[in-house]
Amino acid sequence: MAEDERPHLVVFTGSGISAESGIQTFRASDGLWADHPIEEVATPEAWRRNPARVLQFYNLRREQVRRARPNAAHRALAALERQGFRVSIITQNIDDLHERAGSRHVLHLHGEILKARSTVDGRMQYPLPRGGIELGDICDKGSQLRPDVVWFGESVPHFGEACEIVTEADLLLVVGTSLAVMPAASLLEHAPLDAPSVLVDPEAEVLAPPGVTRISQPAGRGVPALVRHWQREGRLWVPQTLLG
Template sequence: MQDHIVVLTGAGISAESGLSTFRDNGGLWEQHSVYDVATPEAFARNQELVLRFYNDRRRQLESAQPNQAHRLLAELEKRYRVTVITQNVDDLHERGGASNVIHLHGELTKARSSRYPELVYDIGYRDINPGDTCDRGAQLRPHIVWFGEEVPMLEKAADIVRTADHLLIVGTSLQVYPAAGLVYEVDMDVPITVVDPGEPASVSRARVIRKGAAEGVAEWVDSLK
């Protein structure tokens, strides 16, 4: 049976494709506070601003390209069973060739009903505008897990981590909960590797590769050989 490689990815892997992050800008994203654009309260207060913000992010994403880290992780599927669990809302893993991706915080290329969360639509890189509604007449919103909302894929992700033979953590500081708690679901005998150029959060017994995502993932893949 093939070894199961589970990869946890965060903003650092997308940053190498030119996508900006809240954390790298002092809690601002294109000069917007997270509380202005990434909470249910913000959407209730200023729907037009929130929709415009995510429309801009979608256009930015359309012009971005997967980087070497995305492609190398996808190529691992030729030799291993691979599951990517990402905190990112972009589609760069899929466009890089990954076939098994769990999005903890939602997907920018999807919209869902603001009243009936089970109604989710693929929209690609199109805008969501005020007045765009679901099949039951409610306003559409980005299919994003905003601050203060539950993370519906978390338990599925935890179940997957428990089956890992290797755990690779790329581009995340492991400071954002509940996603950061996933690392503690892995069996004690499973090797953990953290790829992070800065000072990653302490992960006991983890090997740390202090390089950027593309360079660090390449080093780790070479070590598997």
């Protein structure tokens, strides 16, 4: 079967999927920002005020990501791709858990923590297989390196590409996101009218917009259950037994 004829699953993931791998979420009361106000560590203003503090915060986060391991949801999506489905993943997460699970088509809307980038030329990126970024670490143009992440108040450079991917979906699967961060949350508006949208999240009944099917389960249980049905049937559909 030609690639364009294969079922195309577009997956939009948020911090909830990574939380099951031990990476703190952004917005929970005990989450990542509880002891670190956003304005102090994740804005351009914070970088200008105290770059050393920002670098220390992201160095700690980077070590957390390196210790984490892909969970059942990451692995199920990668297995579906290996079986022959077209799987495109758009993630708000800056970790590499999708890639480590085996997914090959991953678009990071908010950057990648295991990369550094130049402060004068965002195209100049450097992998960080170990260690972190310190004051004095510079790019090839002589400017300080910063985390390759999108801070609050910055534009999302890959948003247009993400919208294009969503327009090609046969089914849009949203996993572990509050749908509260713009512009990423507006991606659902770009799905084809005949493409079902499904939200897998423990709070799906509260979070899902009208017209979105709700599966109120953690990612590590709800996503593998869906994938098993799709692998068995060879098509993308939502079994009634998983709803609610």
